[in-house]
Amino acid sequence: MIVVEQLSKTYASGQAPALDQVSLSIPDGAIYGILGRSGAGKSTLLRCLNLLERPSSGRILLDGEDLTALSDIELRRQRQRIGMIFQGFNLLHSRNVFDNIAVPLEIARIGKAQRQARVRELLDLVGLSDKALAFPSQLSGGQKQRVGIARALAARPAYLLSDEATSALDPQTTASILELLRDINRQLGLTIVLITHELEVVKSICDHAASLAHGRLVEAGPIAQLLANPDSTLGRSLLPGYSTPLGNDALDLSFFDSLLATPVLNELKHQGVELNLLASGVESIGGRRVGRLRVAFRHPADELQLNRVVAFLKQRGVRVERS
Amino acid sequence: MNKVIDWNEIFQLVLTATGETLYMVLLAGLFTLLIGLPLGVLLFISRQGGLYPMPRLNKGLGGLVNLGRSLPFVVMLIALIPLTRLVVGTTLGSTAAVVPITIGAFPFFARIVENALDEVDKGRIEAILAMGGDIWHVIFKVLLPEALPALLAGITLTLVMLIGFSSMAGVIGGGGLGDLAIRYGYQRFNNQVMVATVVVLVILVQSVQSLGDRLVRSLAHRR
Numbered sequence: 001m002i003v004v005e006q007l008s009k010t011y012a013s014g015q016a017p018a019l020d021q022v023s024l025s026i027p028d029g030a031i032y033g034i035l036g037r038s039g040a041g042k043s044t045l046l047r048c049l050n051l052l053e054r055p056s057s058g059r060i061l062l063d064g065e066d067l068t069a070l071s072d073i074e075l076r077r078q079r080q081r082i083g084m085i086f087q088g089f090n091l092l093h094s095r096n097v098f099d100n101i102a103v104p105l106e107i108a109r110i111g112k113a114q115r116q117a118r119v120r121e122l123l124d125l126v127g128l129s130d131k132a133l134a135f136p137s138q139l140s141g142g143q144k145q146r147v148g149i150a151r152a153l154a155a156r157p158a159y160l161l162s163d164e165a166t167s168a169l170d171p172q173t174t175a176s177i178l179e180l181l182r183d184i185n186r187q188l189g190l191t192i193v194l195i196t197h198e199l200e201v202v203k204s205i206c207d208h209a210a211s212l213a214h215g216r217l218v219e220a221g222p223i224a225q226l227l228a229n230p231d232s233t234l235g236r237s238l239l240p241g242y243s244t245p246l247g248n249d250a251l252d253l254s255f256f257d258s259l260l261a262t263p264v265l266n267e268l269k270h271q272g273v274e275l276n277l278l279a280s281g282v283e284s285i286g287g288r289r290v291g292r293l294r295v296a297f298r299h300p301a302d303e304l305q306l307n308r309v310v311a312f313l314k315q316r317g318v319r320v321e322r323s
Numbered sequence: 324m325n326k327v328i329d330w331n332e333i334f335q336l337v338l339t340a341t342g343e344t345l346y347m348v349l350l351a352g353l354f355t356l357l358i359g360l361p362l363g364v365l366l367f368i369s370r371q372g373g374l375y376p377m378p379r380l381n382k383g384l385g386g387l388v389n390l391g392r393s394l395p396f397v398v399m400l401i402a403l404i405p406l407t408r409l410v411v412g413t414t415l416g417s418t419a420a421v422v423p424i425t426i427g428a429f430p431f432f433a434r435i436v437e438n439a440l441d442e443v444d445k446g447r448i449e450a451i452l453a454m455g456g457d458i459w460h461v462i463f464k465v466l467l468p469e470a471l472p473a474l475l476a477g478i479t480l481t482l483v484m485l486i487g488f489s490s491m492a493g494v495i496g497g498g499g500l501g502d503l504a505i506r507y508g509y510q511r512f513n514n515q516v517m518v519a520t521v522v523v524l525v526i527l528v529q530s531v532q533s534l535g536d537r538l539v540r541s542l543a544h545r546r
Contacts, residue, residue: 052453076457082453092469151450
C-alpha cells in the first residue's frame with residue numbers, strides 16, 4: 001500500500017506549487033489512475049512516489065516505510081520494488097531487447113544464469129520472444145513499450161508506476177498495452193499507479209481514480225463510488241456522454257450492474273409517468289457495467305412531478321442528472 | 324642551394340619522423356583519453372542540477388579546462404618545460420613532447436566528453452535511477468555506452484588535433500613529421516622532403532578520420 005500524506009512540491013519560491021497538500025492512499029492490487037490536464041502536477045506526483053522528484057514537504061509511505069526518510073542505499077533497495085514505465089520508453093539504445101530487460105537484474109546483482117532464465121520468462125510474458133536480439137530502434141512503439149514493461153517487471157516489483165505509458169501510441173496499440181497491464185495486475189497481483197490525460201485509459205482498466213487540477217487533489221476513490229456519487233465530477237466525466245446538452249424536460253440516467261436488469265422504467269410507467277427514450281448505451285467502466293439512458297417526459301412535467309420521479313429513481317439506486 | 328638527397332635517404336628520414344609522430348600521437352592520445360574521459364564525466368555529473376552536483380568543483384575544473392584551452396599550443400609547449408622536466412626528467416625528445424601535447428589536448432577532449440554525455444536522453448538516466456541504480460550504474464550502463472558513437476567521433480577529432488600538435492614538437496626537439504618539414508622543407512628548401520611529409524600527413528589524417536567514421540557508423544547502424 002502506498003500512502004501519500006500532505007505532499008507538496010514547489011520548484012522555485014514565489015512560483016505556484018506543482019503539488020499542493022496532496023493526500024491519497026493506493027490499496028494493494030489496485031489499478032489506480034490519476035487524471036489531470038498537462039501541468040496539473042500528475043507527473044510530479046508520480047515521480048514523487050519513487051522519489052525521482054523530492055517533495056518539498058509531506059511523506060510517502062510505502063508499506064508503512066517513509067521513503068523521504070530513507071538513506072540513499074535503502075532508497076535504492078526500495079526502488080527495486082517499484083517498476084516504472086515511461087511515455088518515451090527510455091530503453092537503452094546500446095543494448096538489445098534481451099540486455100535491456102536484464103538491466104534491473106544486473107543492478108540487483110542477480111547471477112547470469114538466473115538472469116537469463118528470468119529474461120526469457122519476461123520475453124514470453126510480453127510476447128516478444130522472437131525479438132530478443134533486436135535493438136530498440138528496430139521495434140515499433142508498442143513493442144518498445146512491451147520491452148519497457150518487461151524491464152519494469154524484471155526484479156519482481158510489488159508496484160508499477162506508469163508515466164503516460166500509452167500516450168505516444170495509436171489507439172489499437174494502446175488497447176493491447178492496457179490489456180497487458182490488466183493481465184499482469186491480475187496474474188502477478190501487482191499494484192499499478194498510472195497517470196494519464198486520457199479518460200479512456202482510466203475507464204478501461206482502472207478500479208480507482210483521482211483527479212488533479214493546479215497541483216491540488218480534486219477527487220479520489222474507488223471508481224464504483226465515484227460513479228455512484230451524483231456530486232462527483234470525476235464520476236460524471238467517466239460516464240459515457242452525449243454531444244448534445246441535456247434539455248429542460250429530459251434526464252440522464254445511469255444504471256449499474258444488476259440494476260440493469262431491473263425494470264425501473266416500467267415501474268414508473270405503472271405510476272403513470274411515461275418517458276421517451278432519446279439515447280442509450282451500455283459500457284464497461286472500471287470493471288462495472290454501466291447502462292446510460294437519456295429520457296424525456298412524454299407529457300410536459302411540472303416541477304413537483306419531476307422532483308418526485310428523480311427521488312424515486314435515486315431511491316432505486318439510479319444515478320440521475322438533470323439540467 | 325638546396326642539396327639533392329637520394330630517395331633512399333628521404334625514405335629513411337620520413338620513416339623515422341613518421342615513427343616519432345605516431346609515437347607522440349598514440350602515447351599522448353592514450354594519456355588524453357585516460358585523463359580526459361574521467362574528467363569529462365566528472366564535469367558532467369558535478370553540474371548544477373546534475374547527477375551528483377558539486378558546483379564549486381565543477382566551476383574550478385571548468386575554469387582549469389578553459390585555461391588549458393585558451394593558450395596557443397606553441398606557447399604552452401614552452402611554458403610547460405619545467406613541468407616536462409619534472410615528469411620525464413628531460414625537456415628534449417619525443418617523450419618529452421608527450422607531456423605538453425597531453426596537457427594541450429585533454430581539456431579539449433574533456434569538453435567533448437562532457438558534451439557527448441549531455442546528448443544522452445535524460446529519460447534513460449532516469450529509468451536506471453528508477454530501478455534502483457546508483458551513479459556508477461548510470462555512468463557505466465547508460466552514459467558511456469549510449470554516448471559511445473559521439474565519444475568515438477570525439478576521439479577521432481582529438482587524434483587529428485594531436486597530429487597537428489605533434490608537428491610543433493620540433494620546437495623542443497621532439498622530432499616528428501612537422502619537425503622534418505620545417506628543417507628540410509622550410510630551412511633547406513628541400514621540396515622532395517616537403518612533399519613527402521605532406522603526403523604522409525594527409526594519409527595519416529585521412530586514415531584516422533575514415534577509420535573513426537567507419538567505427539561510428541558501424542555502431543550507429545544497429546542502434
